[in-house]
Amino acid sequence: MERTYFIYRTPMGRVAIESDGAAITHFAFGPVQLVGRQHATALTNRASSEVLEYLAGKRIAFEVPVRAEGSAFQREVWAKISEIPYGETRTYAEIAESLGKPGALQAVGQACGRNPIPLFVPCHRVVGSNGKLGGYAFGPTVKKFLLDLEAKNR
Numbered sequence: 001m002e003r004t005y006f007i008y009r010t011p012m013g014r015v016a017i018e019s020d021g022a023a024i025t026h027f028a029f030g031p032v033q034l035v036g037r038q039h040a041t042a043l044t045n046r047a048s049s050e051v052l053e054y055l056a057g058k059r060i061a062f063e064v065p066v067r068a069e070g071s072a073f074q075r076e077v078w079a080k081i082s083e084i085p086y087g088e089t090r091t092y093a094e095i096a097e098s099l100g101k102p103g104a105l106q107a108v109g110q111a112c113g114r115n116p117i118p119l120f121v122p123c124h125r126v127v128g129s130n131g132k133l134g135g136y137a138f139g140p141t142v143k144k145f146l147l148d149l150e151a152k153n154r
Helices: 042-055 072-082 092-098 105-113 140-152
Strands: 004-010 013-019 024-029
Touching: 004 042, 013 042, 024 042, 072 092, 072 105, 092 105
Parallel strands: none
Antiparallel strands: 004 013, 013 024
């Protein structure tokens, strides 16, 4: 399938959404260059609408189909993170333990950093055991904004 992407405007600035025609395959805050040609599709438009609803506090779950490419372990981590309810957080240690790999905190963090569809797979909901935010691909300011948004709209 042909990959296409489009840059959309949101209250947080521009977001880039990529699709393979069947699912959303990449999401990024900021005007990044993605794979494929720049062309809006019904699927990327639908994803953009859901992102806007989420940022307005009117959506707690995404319905567009998504596909995250990664290693088997990364996909396990992303599946576990996708189970974290809106407005809640889990620690890197809790994710590692839930996968039966209690020593894999760093690997969980690396999987979060390689998540191609953040927001749709909500890595912003994973925090440090010490209460600190931990890393996020788009920085601590964006992570804090998303966590505060969800806390306010639970």
